[in-house]
Amino acid sequence: MNQDPAHDPGSVGLVTTQAITLFEQGEPLRLDSGAALGPINVAYETYGKRNSDSSNVILICHALSGNAHAAGRHHAADTKTGWWDGYIGPGKPFDTDRFFVICSNNLGGCDGTSGPSSIDPKTGKPYALDFPLITIGDMVRLQRELLKHLGIHKVLAVAGGSMGGMMALQWVLDYPDSVSGALVIASTPRLSAQNIAFNAVARQAITQDPDFNHGNYYQGPKPERGLSVARMMAHITYLSEKGLHEKFGRRLQNRENFSFALETDFAVESYLKHQGSTFGKKFDANTYLYITKAMDYFDPFPDPETTARHLKSVNARLFVMSFDTDWRFDSSRSKELVRILNLHQKNVSYQEFHSPHGHDSFLLPDHEYQLSIATFINRLYNEHMRRQPQKDSHP
C-alpha cells in the first residue's frame, strides 16, 4: 500500500492541528462543578470544505486517550494516520468531498487543549491537581464555544465512540437546536459499577506511584509506571476474550519453553507491556485521572424525572451502534439507551455489528459498520436539504 498521502485517494492527506484560545476576555467557562475556567486553549483539526451556510459540518468526538488528529497525516513520513482515518476522508463514511469534519482535543486533555498539564496563567506553572474537575457536559460546552467561534451554530451530526459517544449524546441533550443527528457508538448512558471499579483501580495505580507526587510531577520523573499499569488493565477491557484468544492464545513469546523465571513467557504479556509502556510515556497521568472521573460522573438519565427533563426538547435523529463482542460497554448498554429514547418517542435507530475486536471495534475498519454510518449521514443531509429547498448549498 502506498503510504504517500498525496497518492492515497481515500486520505485527507497532510493536515495541521490548529490552536485557538477561548475565554481570554469576558466571562470564563462555567463548569458543572461550579468552578470557572479561562483562558482555555483548544487544539482542533478540520477536514473538507465548509459550505457557505455551514450546513455540512460534522463534529467528531474522541474517546479517553484520543486527540484532535482524527484523520490524515501530519508529515508525509508519518507511519500512523489519525485515529479514525478509516472513517474520515474522500469517499469514506464521513466523506470529506462533501462534509466539513472537525475534531478537537477534549477539555482536560493533554494534546493541545487545556488540561492539568497546561500552564495555569495565574501561577505560570502547570495546573496539575489545581485544574478543576470536569464533566462530559463541560467538554461539550467547550466544543460548542469552539464552533461558535468558527461561526458554526448548528452541526449536521455529532459522532463518537465510547466516551465520544457520551459526548455525542450530551450534545443532543444540551443543545437540541444545534444538532440534527448523533452517532452514539460503543457507548453507554452511564458507567456500571464494574466500569467504575476498573477506573478506580486505574486511578489507584497512578496515584500510588511514588512519582505521582500529588500530581506535581511535571518537573521530575512522571508516574509512568502507574499509568502503564492502568493502561494495561484498560487495554484488556478494550479487546474481546475471543479476540485475545485468536490473536495470542497461549503462544509463547520468543521462546520454545516456559522460562521458569519471573520473565515474560506469553506473547499476550509482551504485547500488553509494550502497550502500557508506550502509553505511560506519551500520555499525561493527571489527564487520565480527570477523564476517567468525568466518565464516572456521566449519568444523564438517573431517574424518570431527570430523564424526561433532559429529553424534553431533543429532536435530533440518533443512531446507536454497538458491537457484539464489546464487554466494556456491551450491547445491553446501547439497548438501554435505545429503550429510554424510544420511551420518550425520540427518533432513534439501533444496530449491533458483529466483530471479533471487542470495544476497539469502533475504531477499526468494517464494511457494514462503515456503510451504516454513511447511510445515516447521507440521510441526515438529504433531510436537511429537503427542509431548506430554497437554498443552493449542495456540498
Add this chain to the structure above:
Amino acid sequence: MNQDPAHDPGSVGLVTTQAITLFEQGEPLRLDSGAALGPINVAYETYGKRNSDSSNVILICHALSGNAHAAGRHHAADTKTGWWDGYIGPGKPFDTDRFFVICSNNLGGCDGTSGPSSIDPKTGKPYALDFPLITIGDMVRLQRELLKHLGIHKVLAVAGGSMGGMMALQWVLDYPDSVSGALVIASTPRLSAQNIAFNAVARQAITQDPDFNHGNYYQGPKPERGLSVARMMAHITYLSEKGLHEKFGRRLQNRENFSFALETDFAVESYLKHQGSTFGKKFDANTYLYITKAMDYFDPFPDPETTARHLKSVNARLFVMSFDTDWRFDSSRSKELVRILNLHQKNVSYQEFHSPHGHDSFLLPDHEYQLSIATFINRLYNEHMRRQPQKDSHP
C-alpha cells in the same frame, strides 16, 4: 447466630494449624522446572476423625490467596471462620462426622508452607526470588508427600475451586491410583489469553512498585501498594457485573453529591480500595507472583497426544461444577474440560449452578451446590464400601 464454636453444631469448632517439615533428609523435592527444593515446611489442618483404614480422607485444595485454615476458628473470639467453613463441618457437604478432611497451605504460599518469604536454610535469609518457580504439579506433589507422611496412600476425594480445582484435576492425572474422586469447581483446564493478561498486569503492578526491590523487601517496606492494585483488579474479576450492580450500583459513598475532586465518590471504589489495602498488608507479594505464574503454566491438555497420555490411567470419578455468572472461569471452560474427559471415556458429571456472585460463588453457601457436593461425596464413599465389603470400616 451464636458465634461460640462450642455451641455451633455445624462447626468443626476450635482448630489448630499444624506444621511439619518434609524433605529434611534424603532426596529433595524434584520440581517441574528441574530445580530441587528441601527442606520444605508444610502447614495443614485436619477436621474429623480418620478411619482405621484411612478410607474416609478428603483433601481440600485452596485457591490463589487461601491457606490451610479451611474450617472452624483458631480462637473462640475469631469473628471469621476458615475459608470454606460453609462446606466443612458436622452435617455439612464435607461431613466431619463421617470424613477426615485435610487442607494444607500450597507450596509457594505465605501462610506456613515454604514459599518465597520463607527462610532459605542455605543463607539464613528469606528466599525471595531465589525460591524456584513452581507449578500446579509441584503443589500437588508436595501434598502427596504430606499425605504419605501421615500414612495416607489413597484419598476418597480431592476437592477445590478455582486454582484448587486445577490441583484436584492434577491429582487425578498424576496419581490415578491414589484418588477415587475429584471435585473441580469454578475452574478451567487452562488459562485463556485474557486470564494470563490480567495476571501479567497484576505482576507488573507488583514488580513496578519501588518497594518491590527485586523481591528483597522483607527487611524494609513491602510493595503493599502494587499488591493492593493487583488485588483490586483481580477482585473485579471475582465478582459478576450483575453482583456488583446489585451490591453497589452507582451509589455514592458517604456523600450526597459528587466530590468534584479526586476523591472516592462511589461505594464500589471504597469497597475495592478497602479490599486491596487489607490484602496488600497481609499477603506476600512474591507469593502472588509465583502462584499466578503457576496458574499461567497450567495446561495438562495442550494437544491430543499429551491429553491422551495424561488421561490414559485416570479412573477417578470427576464432578465438574461451574457458576453461570462466573466470568473469570466461565462455564464454557468447565464444559471444555467435560468434553475432553468424555472424549476419553472418563467418568465425569457436570453441573452449572445459578448464582449472582460470579467466580466467588464457589466459596459462598448455596443449598443446591452444597447438596450436589454432598451427594457426590456420599456416592464415592458408598462405592468404595461396596468394593471392599469384607472390611468393617463404616465411618
